[in-house]
Amino acid sequence: MLSVANSTVPRVHLLGDLKRRCGGRKTVDVEAETVSQVIAALEARFPDVRQAGLGHMSVAIDGEIMTNADYVTVAPEAEIHFLPALSGG
Amino acid sequence: MTSTSFKHIGQRSIRPDGLDKVTGKARFGADYYLPGMLVGVVVRSPHPHATIKSIDTTAARAISGVKAVITAQDFPEISHEEAMSGESVVDFRDLSHNVMARDKVLYIGHPVAAIAATSQQAADAAAQALQVVYEIHPHVLNVDEAMASDAPILHSDLDPDGGEPTNIAKRHVFNRGDTKQGFARADVVIEREFTTKQVHQGYIEPHAVVADTGEDGRSVVWCSSQGHFLVRDQTAKVLGWERSRLKVIPAEIGGGFGGKTTIYLEPLAVLLSAKSGRPVKMVMSRDEVFMATGPGPGSRVRVKIGATSDGKITAAEVWMAFDAGAFKGSPVGAACQTVLAPYEIHDVSITGLDVVINTPKVAAYRAPGAPIGAFAAESVLDEIAEALSMDPIDLRYQNAVEEGSESTYGPTFKLIGFKETLEAIKEHPHYKATLGPNQGRGVACGFWFNAGLGSSATVSIHEDGTASVLTGSPDIGGSRASMALMAAEVLGIDETRIRPSIVDTDSIGFTDVTGGSRVTFATGMAVIEACGEIVEDLRGRAAMIWGAEPDDVEWQSGQAQHSDGSKPPLSLAEIAGSAAKTGGPIAATASLTARGVGPAFSTQVCDVEVDPDTGLVDILRYTTAQDAGRAIHPSYVEGQMQGGVVQGIGWALNEEYVYDDSGRMENPMFLDYRMPVASDLPMIDTVIVEVPNPGHPYGVRGVGEVGIVPPLAAIANAINGATDVRLRDLPMSPPRVVDALSSELNGATGTPAG
Incomplete structure (x- = not known):
């Protein structure tokens, strides 16, 4: 579920392709407690986001980049970014 | 926390694997030999872009000593499926098609068949005898050629913009703010163009594998890699096998630098071994490494x-x-x-x-x-x-x-x-x-x-007070020494009394690749956590020996010490020596996804x-x-x-x-x-x-x-x-x-x- 912008729920920051798929918004506030709920909320509001494959992207929560983070808890006021998955050498 | 508060961390200890490496005793990927072992070779495309019209294996199979020949027909077809594999996203269809070409070859060196024979000569002769008919297409060798309007198209399903197929697979965009306004505020603006060429990771050790597939349909694989769990899982995926059918034993690795975080030979060797009923060894030549690996x-x-x-x-x-x-x-x-x-x-x-x-x-x-x-x-x-x-x-x-x-x-x-x-x-x-x-x-x-990702560690304390630290992270930069030092710091014993080992996929919990600069961070975290559990166990056993409460026991400098000083300290070795009387073997395992990168x-x-x-x-x-x-x-x-x-x-x-x-x-x-x-x-x-x-x-x-x-x-x-x-x-x-x-x-x- 999405809410109006406020500072007590996680905020997803959008750049580039994701920003375009979310109607040009720079940020979207979501009522969610886990990363998978964040993804579900975004996809429900912006169906075009499904094409972005968020489930295969890395996610940064308050600056820390993670993979396989579906069930990681996101705190209220968390800053969330979705990023292309990396390949380290 | 300052470095002066550590006793072991920050020390320049001798690496546990050093002596074997300088004396030639260490076993790398090509150093494994099994009775009855066959030689496996790969037949590779001589064309950079072509359709495979037909492959005739008859003449190759007829050569004396040839025991198995495999082509694309021996692999299951996999639909496009992207999944996290280590740090990166892998498309298993692409992975499978890179391991063995299907209808098209896409570069010189692309595998089209593999052969196992009793000798290198027989295998090479069979490779020469294999008949492949190609329909050759124009090719592109750099991004400029590939993005030209008249470029030949490699794949029919790449169209990031939803139009006609192109050679552009994906477009990443990161925009923020207004660059036009930003440049307007600048006193100096410089714009330049750069080019770079493909470069190889340049590891000295070529890719090498030995596979031995048994009558029960299970296979043991010896190879050097930056992640033997990745080798197991990707090989299983490409072959359509359950993962438990494969056990991958890590060899020492002679360099990887990222280039050994994928598979090339492993599924071929496993399949050739399954078909021939004999162990198969495959070792790339240097030119194969350059022409067919990343x-x-x-x-x-x-x-x-x-x-x-x-x-x-x-x-x-x-x-x-x-x-x-x-x-x-x-x-x-x-x-x-x-x-x-x-x-x-x-x-x-x-x-x-x-x-x-x-x-x-x-x-x-x-x-x-x-x-x-x-x-x-x-x-x-x-x-x-x-x-x-x-x-x-x-x-x-x-x-x-x-x-x-x-x-x-x-x-x-x-x-x-x-x-x-x-x-x-x-x-x-x-x-x-x-x-x-x-x-x-x-x-x-x-x-x-x-990176963080998943790591596991098992720590065992032996009766004489020495310890084993087992992990699943191939050591490409001295990480075994670092594991020993971190274990020594937690346990409070000298790192020379700790033997760190890298064990096979059946002997430790899942561990992601040695890549992303993550091993000392993440696998080290698992070692620290397992050692922490050991310390808690040791405190409990000391309390049992003293008739005290665990909370009365502190662990300092490798010794249990009673908080009121009423008992003489018990060393780790003393507690370990009576392990059978205080609850049995002392061991702990930690498996985790490392956060906090x-x-x-x-x-x-x-x-x-x-x-x-x-x-x-x-x-x-x-x-x-x-x-x-x-x-x-x-x-x-x-x-x-x-x-x-x-x-x-x-x-x-x-x-x-x-x-x-x-x-x-x-x-x-x-x-x-x-x-x-x-x-x-x-x-x-x-x-x-x-x-x-x-x-x-x-x-x-x-x-x-x-x-x-x-x-x-x-x-x-x-x-x-x-x-x-x-x-x-x-x-x-x-x-x-x-x-x-x-x-x-x-x-x-x-x-x-x-």
Whole structure:
């Protein structure tokens, strides 16, 4: 579920392709407690986001980049970014 | 926490695997022999782009000694399925088609069949006898050719913009702010274009595997890799097997640098063994390594940066096209995120294109993508400093990110040590040393994320008070020594009493690849956690012996001590010696997904001398400063820093894949693919900066990758210092340097952006 912008729920920051798929918004506030709920909320509001494959992207929560983070808890006021998955050498 | 509070961490202990390696006793991938073992070879495409019309194996099978022949028909067809595999996303259909070509071959060296025979001669003869009919198509060998309007298309299903198929597999875009306004605020704006060639990871040990498939349909695989769990899982996926049918035993690894985070030979050897009923060994030749395993990508990059007269960066635009080789998946996404990451820039636009071409599929190579982006961005920054008559470190320092800075790729940085690396280089005697004629100095910086991922560790205490530490992380940089040191720190015993081992996929919990600079951080975290459980157990046993409560027992310096001092201390060995009476064996296992990753920054300075007649660039002096968070074993941190720099020097000065018009690599051997050797290099000086990562019990950040990010630009900037000429095309080999100097004399001024 999405809410109006406020500072007590996680905020997803959008750049580039994701920003375009979310109607040009720079940020979207979501009522969610886990990363998978964040993804579900975004996809429900912006169906075009499904094409972005968020489930295969890395996610940064308050600056820390993670993979396989579906069930990681996101705190209220968390800053969330979705990023292309990396390949380290 | 300061380093002085540690007893073991920070010590330069002898590496546990060192003696076996210097005496030749260590077993690498090709060192395994089994009774009745067959020789396996791969039949590879001689064409860079062709449709396979037919394969006739009749003549090959008829040769005496041939026991098995496999082609695409022996592999299950897999639909496109992208999944996380280690750090990266893998499309298993592409992986399978790279292991064995289906209807099309996409590069010279692409496997079309594999053969197992009783001798190398029989296998080679069968490979010659195999009949493959091809329909040849035009090919493309770089991003420019691949993106041309009339380019031949490699795959019919790549259309990122939803139109006609193209060779552009993916477009990454990172935009923030308004670059037009940002550039309007600038007093100086510089835009340049750069190119780089494909380079190989250059590991000395070729890919090698032995597979032994039994009557029960289960297979044991011996191979060197950067992750034997990855080998197991990817091989199982490609073969359509359950993972439990495969046990992968890790060999020592003779270098990987990212290139051994995927599979090539393993499914072939397993299948040949299953078909023949005998063990099969496959070892790539050097030219196979070059022509069929992942190089790093080639690229074309444009960078535009604006700054005010006092050195504040106001805006930046970056456009990058990376070749991915035959299948999608270049590291251009990572390059987009790293290219400007060291700097706080609010108006930024970064675009990256992933482009397929008719060369081997690229593989990860140490901080994948980051060196290419840094080569361009750090060169332009150097020009801006020059234009503003600013010290190049001062320019970078003024714009450097710190805790709380918003990165150009989005997230806000936590505690980082970038500015400390800049300070370390500026204060280093190297930076103040006098230069002579034809000599120049260059600086550059780099960033890498580092990774966490999954790791497991099992720690056992033996009755004599010694310990075993088992992990599933192949040791490519001395990590066994670091595991022992961290275990020693928690347990309080000397690291020489701890034996660290890397065990097979059936003997430890799942562990992700040795990549992403993650092993000392993440697997170390598992070791620390397991050792912590052991300590709790030991406290409980001491309490049992004393008739006290566990809370009355403290663990200090490898001893249980009663909090009121009423009992003489019990050493770990004493408690272990009575383990059978206090609850049985003492062991603990930890499996975790490591969170709390701390990114890494590096600042480097390089002095070169350029021979104006021959174009030879001699590296006179090189110093690198890097934030390690905490150096568990300083020698191996320094080794990683030096290794990264040396690979960067090779990339900058000499290394490149040279293709002829037919798409064949002309230099698939170390004689012609010129990597730096010891006599080419000065001692690489290191400065370990320690800004502890708050996300790790001991403050560890990864150290393996970021060292390769700055050298390309640092050397280019140094060459400019020596010659007043900027080179923007890699490698900066003697002929290119001579050409550039000649062009300068003739009035040209480098490559302006298109």
